[in-house]
Amino acid sequence: MSHVEDELNSQPECWIRAAEEAERHRGALPAQGERVAIVGCGTSYFMAQAAAALREAAGQGETDAFAASEFPPGRSYDRVVALTRSGTTTEVLELLARSRGGARTTAITADPATPVMSAADDLVVLDFADERSVVQTRFATTALTLLRAHLGLHTAAVVADARTALTAPLPEGLVDSTQFTFLGRGWTVGLANEAGLKMREASLSWTEAYPAMEYRHGPISVTTEGTATWMLGEAPAGLAEQVRGTGGSWIAGTLDPLAELVRVQRLAVAVAARRGLDPDRPRHLTRSVILAS
Numbered sequence: 001m002s003h004v005e006d007e008l009n010s011q012p013e014c015w016i017r018a019a020e021e022a023e024r025h026r027g028a029l030p031a032q033g034e035r036v037a038i039v040g041c042g043t044s045y046f047m048a049q050a051a052a053a054l055r056e057a058a059g060q061g062e063t064d065a066f067a068a069s070e071f072p073p074g075r076s077y078d079r080v081v082a083l084t085r086s087g088t089t090t091e092v093l094e095l096l097a098r099s100r101g102g103a104r105t106t107a108i109t110a111d112p113a114t115p116v117m118s119a120a121d122d123l124v125v126l127d128f129a130d131e132r133s134v135v136q137t138r139f140a141t142t143a144l145t146l147l148r149a150h151l152g153l154h155t156a157a158v159v160a161d162a163r164t165a166l167t168a169p170l171p172e173g174l175v176d177s178t179q180f181t182f183l184g185r186g187w188t189v190g191l192a193n194e195a196g197l198k199m200r201e202a203s204l205s206w207t208e209a210y211p212a213m214e215y216r217h218g219p220i221s222v223t224t225e226g227t228a229t230w231m232l233g234e235a236p237a238g239l240a241e242q243v244r245g246t247g248g249s250w251i252a253g254t255l256d257p258l259a260e261l262v263r264v265q266r267l268a269v270a271v272a273a274r275r276g277l278d279p280d281r282p283r284h285l286t287r288s289v290i291l292a293s
Contacts, residue, residue, distance in 0.1 A: 003133040022149035028122035034078040044083035049190030086288035087114025161259035188233040202279035203271035
């Protein structure tokens with residue numbers, strides 16, 4: 001079993017622990033009414049998109065998500081939350097340094113022995129969700145679970161769905177698809193973006209991701225026999241029928257959207273195996289992007 005397989009299979013237990021620790025970390029996480037920016041790179045950026053949409057929809061306050069390298073200078077926030085598994089990503093550390101003395105900063109990380117520990121005002125260490133694989137799975141979803149629990153949006157049903165996602169067979173023939181599109185709405189747009197990234201990283205697949213209502217505005221033109229369109233969350237009316245009408249496969253998201261992402265992680269590993277790839281060693285990637293000064 002690859003590291004990524006072992007790590008993605010441990011997600012239900014990691015989510016349980018993160019939810020249990022949410023109250024302990026309450027002081028480090030955004031308070032109701034704060035104006036918040038959540039930042040990250042790669043997978044962490046897509047988790048930031050999901051978390052920001054969840055928080056704002058819950059009425060907790062204005063919340064934006066940015067790639068750390070694209071944080072708008074001069075914009076005012078009460079708190080900046082940085083998601084960083086490694087704690088060493090150059091863009092995140094530079095942003096935290098620039099924010100010092102302004103917005104209060106929180107880092108959610110997996111490694112307590114890294115520069116981010118002294119770069120942020122407040123810290124949340126999820127070391128039990130750290131990973132050996134370059135490809136992120138459990139840290140990303142555990143960090144998002146912590147934030148969902150902080151908002152009161154995590155339930156035992158989410159964990160039950162994750163267990164189902166790990167055991168239920170994937171749709172027959174899906175691993176042989178030539179192209180994968182992932183769709184989301186609201187907070188699940190970030191999950192769709194992450195699903196596409198996971199497939200690209202682990203299996204070198206041609207993947208795309210869109211807000212579901214945007215799919216009719218052009219992207220559906222590439223859908224045909226042999227392609228797969230996967231909806232994370234509730235689909236817009238009539239979209240499934242339109243996709244099936246192209247000859248492409250439609251995969252409905254029947255589980256909690258975060259558990260659906262676990263199913264996509266399994267698919268990425270399965271496609272990698274079919275193609276003879278090692279999902280622990282994605283091409284041209286490293287665990288952390290550290291740029292020379």
